Amino acid sequence: xxxxxxxxxxxxxxxxxxxxxxxxxxxxxxxxxxxxxxxxxxxxxxxxxxxxxxxxxxxxxxxxxxxxxxxxxxxxxxxxxxxxxxxxxxxxxxxxxxxxxxxxxxxxxxxxxxx
Amino acid sequence: xxxxxxxxxxxxxxxxxxxxxxxxxxxxxxxxxxxxxxxxxxxxxxxxxxxxxxxxxxxxxxxxxxxxxxxxxxxxxxxxxxxxxxxxxxxxxxxxxxxxxxxxxxxxx
Numbered sequence: 001x002x003x004x005x006x007x008x009x010x011x012x013x014x015x016x017x018x019x020x021x022x023x024x025x026x027x028x029x030x031x032x033x034x035x036x037x038x039x040x041x042x043x044x045x046x047x048x049x050x051x052x053x054x055x056x057x058x059x060x061x062x063x064x065x066x067x068x069x070x071x072x073x074x075x076x077x078x079x080x081x082x083x084x085x086x087x088x089x090x091x092x093x094x095x096x097x098x099x100x101x102x103x104x105x106x107x108x109x110x111x112x113x114x115x
Numbered sequence: 116x117x118x119x120x121x122x123x124x125x126x127x128x129x130x131x132x133x134x135x136x137x138x139x140x141x142x143x144x145x146x147x148x149x150x151x152x153x154x155x156x157x158x159x160x161x162x163x164x165x166x167x168x169x170x171x172x173x174x175x176x177x178x179x180x181x182x183x184x185x186x187x188x189x190x191x192x193x194x195x196x197x198x199x200x201x202x203x204x205x206x207x208x209x210x211x212x213x214x215x216x217x218x219x220x221x222x223x224x
Contacts (some may be wrong), residue, residue, distance in 0.1 A: 042203050042214030056210045106158035
């Protein structure tokens with residue numbers, strides 16, 4: 001499978017615990033995005049990487065959220081001290097570089113449930 | 116004001132019908148427009164990608180952008196039960212994709 005891969009697919013955690021999600025983008029895609037989607041809503045932008053540089057962060061990304069993309073390949077999204085409001089689908093997308101936007105391909109997402 | 120507004124539906128049509136899905140957007144500077152299809156509990160799948168105004172056709176799907184009215188449309192001809200999904204419109208601006216809330220489509224056999 002050469003698409004965007006996200007792990008785990010599902011995560012149930014207790015409030016207050018830390019969780020980490022991983023995204024493996026399509027090979028050689030140097031743009032990587034994290035989005036969050038709640039039921040009945042479209043995906044909301046969280047953060048954007050160009051290679052290993054985090055170039056954009058949404059104000060939705062509170063100080064409990066941190067994302068990294070070491071070496072410009074896979075990316076991780078960590079949520080510290082989880083809250084029930086963090087329950088959502090976390091989506092990763094990647095796209096190749098180019099003038100303007102290029103087609104972004106999404107992974108299957110990680111569904112987080114905070115109990 | 117949200118960047119993209121989309122009627123959430125649901126929209127229910129019989130098999131074979133022509134489906135019209137629509138969005139409006141707020142900023143006339145947007146140039147890049149996309150439609151994604153999302154099945155339940157799956158990630159969004161890119162269907163169509165258009166730049167600026169005009170139509171783009173791919174099989175049974177036609178994407179249309181009217182920049183004068185800031186209106187984005189997706190038409191599905193000869194709809195099939197397998198087209199039942201949530202359809203998300205999106206615009207791109209400065210390293211971000213902005214999505215509508217999605218329209219849930221049900222095509223009845």
